[in-house]
Amino acid sequence: MKKVLIKNARIVNEGSIIEGDVFIEDGIITEIASSISAKSPNLSIIDAEGNYLLPGLIDDQVHFREPGLTHKETIATGSKAAVAGGITSFIEMPNTNPQTTTIELLEEKFSLAAKTSYANYSFMFGGTNDNLEEIKKIDPKNTAALKLFLGSSTGNMLVDDEKILEKIFKESPVLIAAHCEDEATIRKNMEECVERYGDDIPIELHPKIRSEEACYISSSKAVALAKKTGARLHVFHISTAKELKLFENKKPLKDKMITAEVCIHHLWFNDQDYGRKGTFIKWNPAVKTQKDQEALLKAVIDDKIDVIATDHAPHTREEKNNVYTKAPSGGPLVQHALPAMLQFHHQGKISLEKIVEKMCHNPAILFQIEKRGFIREGYKADLVLVDLNAPWSVQPGNILYKCGWSPFEGVTFKSRVTHTFVNGNLVYKNFQFTPFMKAERLKFER
Structure with missing residues (x-):
């Protein structure tokens, strides 16, 4: 099973911000705590460095x-x-x-x-x-x-x-x-x-x-x-x-x-x-x-x-x-x-x-989406790390839309998405993508 440990994050979830770590195993959030220690040959550790972790x-x-x-x-x-x-x-x-x-x-x-x-x-x-x-x-x-x-x-x-x-x-x-x-x-x-x-x-x-x-x-x-x-x-x-x-x-x-x-x-x-x-x-x-x-x-x-x-x-x-x-x-x-x-x-x-x-x-x-939208133990590990102090400007060279333009062209944003996890897989990091896709069809609790 693939394991990921996100350390030193400011976790924004359910009306509060707490500092802590998040452990992911096989695409699921299995532990959230102030400090998690783990060792495994299959473990990837990501230091959030005090940045904010959002669902x-x-x-x-x-x-x-x-x-x-x-x-x-x-x-x-x-x-x-x-x-x-x-x-x-x-x-x-x-x-x-x-x-x-x-x-x-x-x-x-x-x-x-x-x-x-x-x-x-x-x-x-x-x-x-x-x-x-x-x-x-x-x-x-x-x-x-x-x-x-x-x-x-x-x-x-x-x-x-x-x-x-x-x-x-x-x-x-x-x-x-x-x-x-x-x-x-x-x-x-x-x-x-x-x-x-x-x-x-x-x-x-x-x-x-x-x-x-x-x-x-x-x-x-x-x-x-x-x-x-x-x-x-x-x-x-x-x-x-x-x-x-x-x-x-x-x-x-x-x-x-x-x-x-x-x-x-x-x-x-x-x-x-x-x-x-x-x-x-x-x-x-x-x-x-x-x-x-x-x-x-x-x-x-x-x-x-x-x-x-x-x-x-x-x-x-x-x-x-x-x-x-x-x-x-x-x-x-x-x-x-x-x-x-x-x-x-x-x-x-x-x-x-x-x-x-x-x-x-x-x-x-x-929409009653099953096990997404929150940082909770037992939920899918869909997570985003953002750096609130990493300015960047929207320019044609960093626009990813197929149409090639944005209404925000020329705007300098103060914050940047640094990491995106989809089902526990790090699919995006600092303007770079991993070569594989691990997306899933959403299910609904109805």
Whole structure:
């Protein structure tokens, strides 16, 4: 059995920071103590040197573009970048090509990940207006959730038949994760802008087109439907202060039926950044005002927002560098999400314990992921070491995304991921990767 001893770490876990050692045997955390002495011919000892040891991050929303859109990203390239950013498990979205709207296509994606992923993996099943019978076949123990697009989507994934939507909410065997933007509102706003500007709409109007109203109308409908049907609902990428009134901060988290997520870009950017970043910060939902940005971070601290994720959604530089109507929405984020949140920590805006709660513990709780998301004896050894005093700048030469760019280019982060362990295997160390992959399919305690 392979054995690893991590010594002299500051362990950030379950609301506290303690100094100690962690012993790993055959991919499992077997002992956590203030000091562990061990000798074995198969033992690797890693001195953390007082750096911080976190549970591996769990990103509940990524788009790794495989199959069908692999000129933007693949499971291999996306998961490799994720591991470099301390993300050891991901949940990927169904709007690939073909879309993941049958059980057969879902299992094909699992087969791809089993061969190429650097991080532990699961996939969401996609709901449509006409695949309720397939939704009923979802195995809750093996599939993360059902993804519904209640706003603009690629292909036929917009679920806009209200009778069908209510049936899905009543009959889904798993948590429902929803993208909420009102299509009618967006279409109206878009038509007005096209009439005035043609295709070259100023990017600054993006949050006016995909407006606060569009978000709130859709989110409030989804929340009302969840309350009516008793469905378990998780609302993705909240982007407005107004939407926060829809959510509560009651405890314990496992008993909350309606939860919310915020993404890194909505915490980092606001509408004043469009002038310098242009379409490279065009996301759906749109980055909005500084007031919204500040309210979202406050909601993270106050527990109205339960999860911080990335919505990693890469496009090529050529695709993004287009006029408004032709530039796709989305951007790459998995490699830089944790360093960005640690930057907020350096600014005194959030504690390390709260970062771990929102990016490690809570995704595990909400999706009922088996034995991950915590540093506990008996749990899988998904672990991340970070040095809070190791500045580095995001430059083209150290960006790992297949698309080759980042909205953080030129930013100097104060903190760096130094080691990432996936199932007890050191897969990443100081910008270098090991030649083997030891990722596993996530399982769910349902």
